[in-house]
Amino acid sequence: MADPIILALDAMGGDFGPAVTIAGAEIARVRAPQASFRLYGQEALIEEALNPYPKLRAISTIIHTDAVVGSGDKPSQALRRGRTSSMGMAIDAVKNGEASAAVSAGNTGALMAMAKVRLGTREGIDRPALVAVIPTARSESVMLDLGANTECDTENLVQFAIMGAAFARTVLGLKRPRVALLNIGVEEMKGTESLREAAVRLRGADLPMAFEGFIEGDKIGAGDVDVIVTDGFTGNVALKTAEGTARLVSGLLRKALTQSIWTRAGYFLARGGLRALRSHLDPNNHNGAVFLGLNGIVVKSHGSANAAGMAAAIGLAIELLADDITRRIEADLNALGEAGAQPDVSVAG
Amino acid sequence: MADPIILALDAMGGDFGPAVTIAGAEIARVRAPQASFRLYGQEALIEEALNPYPKLRAISTIIHTDAVVGSGDKPSQALRRGRTSSMGMAIDAVKNGEASAAVSAGNTGALMAMAKVRLGTREGIDRPALVAVIPTARSESVMLDLGANTECDTENLVQFAIMGAAFARTVLGLKRPRVALLNIGVEEMKGTESLREAAVRLRGADLPMAFEGFIEGDKIGAGDVDVIVTDGFTGNVALKTAEGTARLVSGLLRKALTQSIWTRAGYFLARGGLRALRSHLDPNNHNGAVFLGLNGIVVKSHGSANAAGMAAAIGLAIELLADDITRRIEADLNALGEAGAQPDVSVAG
Numbered sequence: 001m002a003d004p005i006i007l008a009l010d011a012m013g014g015d016f017g018p019a020v021t022i023a024g025a026e027i028a029r030v031r032a033p034q035a036s037f038r039l040y041g042q043e044a045l046i047e048e049a050l051n052p053y054p055k056l057r058a059i060s061t062i063i064h065t066d067a068v069v070g071s072g073d074k075p076s077q078a079l080r081r082g083r084t085s086s087m088g089m090a091i092d093a094v095k096n097g098e099a100s101a102a103v104s105a106g107n108t109g110a111l112m113a114m115a116k117v118r119l120g121t122r123e124g125i126d127r128p129a130l131v132a133v134i135p136t137a138r139s140e141s142v143m144l145d146l147g148a149n150t151e152c153d154t155e156n157l158v159q160f161a162i163m164g165a166a167f168a169r170t171v172l173g174l175k176r177p178r179v180a181l182l183n184i185g186v187e188e189m190k191g192t193e194s195l196r197e198a199a200v201r202l203r204g205a206d207l208p209m210a211f212e213g214f215i216e217g218d219k220i221g222a223g224d225v226d227v228i229v230t231d232g233f234t235g236n237v238a239l240k241t242a243e244g245t246a247r248l249v250s251g252l253l254r255k256a257l258t259q260s261i262w263t264r265a266g267y268f269l270a271r272g273g274l275r276a277l278r279s280h281l282d283p284n285n286h287n288g289a290v291f292l293g294l295n296g297i298v299v300k301s302h303g304s305a306n307a308a309g310m311a312a313a314i315g316l317a318i319e320l321l322a323d324d325i326t327r328r329i330e331a332d333l334n335a336l337g338e339a340g341a342q343p344d345v346s347v348a349g
Numbered sequence: 350m351a352d353p354i355i356l357a358l359d360a361m362g363g364d365f366g367p368a369v370t371i372a373g374a375e376i377a378r379v380r381a382p383q384a385s386f387r388l389y390g391q392e393a394l395i396e397e398a399l400n401p402y403p404k405l406r407a408i409s410t411i412i413h414t415d416a417v418v419g420s421g422d423k424p425s426q427a428l429r430r431g432r433t434s435s436m437g438m439a440i441d442a443v444k445n446g447e448a449s450a451a452v453s454a455g456n457t458g459a460l461m462a463m464a465k466v467r468l469g470t471r472e473g474i475d476r477p478a479l480v481a482v483i484p485t486a487r488s489e490s491v492m493l494d495l496g497a498n499t500e501c502d503t504e505n506l507v508q509f510a511i512m513g514a515a516f517a518r519t520v521l522g523l524k525r526p527r528v529a530l531l532n533i534g535v536e537e538m539k540g541t542e543s544l545r546e547a548a549v550r551l552r553g554a555d556l557p558m559a560f561e562g563f564i565e566g567d568k569i570g571a572g573d574v575d576v577i578v579t580d581g582f583t584g585n586v587a588l589k590t591a592e593g594t595a596r597l598v599s600g601l602l603r604k605a606l607t608q609s610i611w612t613r614a615g616y617f618l619a620r621g622g623l624r625a626l627r628s629h630l631d632p633n634n635h636n637g638a639v640f641l642g643l644n645g646i647v648v649k650s651h652g653s654a655n656a657a658g659m660a661a662a663i664g665l666a667i668e669l670l671a672d673d674i675t676r677r678i679e680a681d682l683n684a685l686g687e688a689g690a691q692p693d694v695s696v697a698g
Contacts, residue, residue, distance in 0.1 A: 240566030301624030
């Protein structure tokens, strides 16, 4: 039997608050019977949202708080005043052992800052990173860092590669994920010094991944590698650019398909196929960014996620717990430490 | 009457060599009767490609050379050995005043290195940048740097903004382009120090642009701003990610639309609308990246561009010459210099 899993949910986070958080928890409950919930936020609203779901109500504890981290709050404000907020209390539940993982759809910057300060960074990790699953032409890949660290050095990139590979083994079910560093060319001398050195380090280490060198931006969506590693600035821009482009193309497509009676008829006939496409690209089906490298698991759900999206984010937390991802990362870091005892490699170029 | 314009074409560049270069020149000739051509490369191949176009032949001079810069050649190799190549000779023609601008579909790194060394960087510009027009939901925007400079400081970003705005005034025909810096958030404290300082500098200067602060990756395709300014690493990754995503969505769309007889019938009916969409996103209709900030104009055509793409790249060179873009940039740099005499601004944050 699987261990019992207790999830701390920030019920107030996201654009829709308790209604979507609770509806998502209900979907997650059906999928994962070993899970129970601690729900943080305004009791009356949470009780109301729980009304249609008596089975969920039975495995949920409500912890009332009036304080909420606003979507416009700065991380520094959240650190000063967020301790008693629904988000802060959900994180503290992980710290105190009252919950196994926390899930919030609230303010990303505030969540990262509070999680980092309250839970602390794992030994062997210099900086935690934001990781998520992205859709590709073949199926799905993993990408990190998506915005936790604006500037990264060689060591950060190597650690991101290890964390990303462990994440891909768990979430994508791969034995030996193919890992690549995002760069502006695939030749050895391309990019920044940190990237070139990280490539040398990863090539030389004996880790449970297939290191494939560099990958360019136009190959992210192709699915040729399973883990795409980059600094938080580039990762954030690339992910958002991909989202924006997908939206641009879909918008133009809609316009193109509704411009005449013929195209509208075509659209009607083709709608089944288009629905499948939309589903593959729907962010709700890939929802949940994980703040990896902390003493505890914290999952960020997209602010505009619907109930299915929230359920995906909760499901992701459950998967990571079931697979004990933090222990996996630890083992790989130890393996790298041993490889690091080999003579240092210098970089040409 | 317009001044006569002489274009130096690297006839051997790109995936298809003289056949596409010459066919593109023929399209450009019809559009721009004031242009004449100097064609660099293997004479026999060029003559053969010119055969169907007697009017183009009449306004072309062929300069034979056997040497070609390979697509895999490193910039350093090109600098050592590329002087007598079709690409190197086309650049030298601009330097010597034999041509007004050079166009090549060859190796980007080699072209940038040779153009920079042979033509030299303009006074007032620390580093030249690669700029191009990209399609957006509304129409088109301009983006730079797309890969010339891996790391950029405040000064570089400010100069890119000025060059990009001048480019947008010429190519997009705008009086006062809206300019933004690509960042991972729109708040003042987001991003690197260089970005934050560049924003302060641009906000304080009196330039022929509307500076709009920061823009995130998902807004690139929306067309909310006319000029997107970033370092060459981020710009290269973002542009390629956008291309890859557009390709991913189109590929998935094709799959979705051919999966059953109904979707195929729908595809058939809607094909007119889809053709318009494809045309708007077709890189050939936005072809031509310009290496701005040099003493002379050099346009890079995409290696896989077809004749229409090559014609667009040549047309872009002609537009920039007709509008005397280098003088525009100079005037704006002078305006910035005067603004720089104001008390220095410090950055909070």
